Amino acid sequence: MAASHEAAVQRALPSISCVVPCYNEADNLENLLPLLSARLASLAPQWEIVLVDDGSTDATGERMDRWIRQPGVHALQLSRNFGKEAALTAGLEAAAGAVVVMMDSDMQHPPALLDTFVRHWRAGADVVYAVREHREAETAFKRVGTGWFYRLINHGDRFEVPQGAGDFRLMDRRVVQALLALPERNRFMKGLYAWVGFESVAVPYLPDERQHGRSYFNKLRLLRLAFAGLTAFTVWPLRAVIALGFVLALAAFGYGAYLTLVYLLYGHDVSGWTTIVVSLMLFVGIQLVSLGVVGEYVGRIYEEVKRRPLYVVKRELGQGLRKDEA
C-alpha cells in the first residue's frame, strides 16, 4: 500500500500534535517530555504535546504546573481515573494539529519512530500505526488470549482489527474527525481505528521496557477490555447462544424419541431420576449463561442510552496549538 504513495507528491506538514495519556507516570514523563519535544520540533514548524492526566494519584498532577511552562505543552487533568480509552478521546478532542500522534507515557513507545510515521504520512498514508514485532517477552496467557481475541473479533467482518497494533499511531486530521464523530460511549479504540478505515500503513517496532512503575493492564483488566471489544464489534456471542439452543433442542428431541421407544418396547420404567436431575441442572446452567450473554448486551445498551460524557476535565493548563492556527 505504501509503495503506491512513494511516487506521489510529498505532503507538507504544517503542525503536529502528540497526545500522551498518563496515569501515575510522573517519573516517566520527566524523561519523555524533553525527548518528545525535541523530536516534534524537528518534524514540524508548529507542534504541541497534549498531556492527559487520567486521575493520577502520584506527582503527575503537581508536576504539570512545571511542565506546562515549557513551550508547546498543553495539559488536561481529568477529574478522576476514566481509563485509557477515555483519556485518549479527551486528548484527541483537544489536539489541534494537522496530524495527531498518540503514544504511551511509559517510554515503551520510542519517539524516534515518529520520523518514520511522518515519512509515511508525507507520502500519502492517512494512518500510520506501529505493530509490535514479537511477543516472546509476554506471558503465554497474554499471547494465547490475544490470538483468540483477534480470531473472534475479526470473524466474518468487513474490516480487520490488526493483531499487535495498539494506540501508538499517527492519524491525519480527517481520521481524527471521523473517530471523534463516532457517538458511542464504549470506546474500544483498536476496533474504532479499524472501523473508520482510510489508507493505513503498518510499521513494525520493538516496544521498549516500561521505565518506571508497572502496567495498569493486569489479566482481569485485559479480559474486561477484550469483552468490551467483542460486545462492541460482534454479535456472535448472541448467535452462539442460538446455535447452542438448536443443538440442545435437537439432542433432547432424539433422547425423547429413544425414551418413548424404550417405553413402548419394555413398558413403564420409573427409574432415571439421575438423568432428570443432571439434565435439569445442565439446562438451567446453560440458560443462565445464555441470559448472561444477552444481559451483557442489554447492559451495553444501557450504558449507551445514558449518554453520559466520556470524561470530565478538572483543569486545563498550558498553551498548545490554537485550533485556528493549526
Ligand code: UDP
Ligand atoms: N493509562 C491511562 N489511564 C489508565 C491506564 C493507563 O491513561 O487508566 C495510560 C498509561 O499512563 C500509559 C498508557 O495508558 O501511558 C498505557 O498503559 P500501560 O503501560 O499500563 O499499559 P501496557 O503498556 O501494559 O499496555
Ligand code: MG
Ligand atoms: Mg506500557
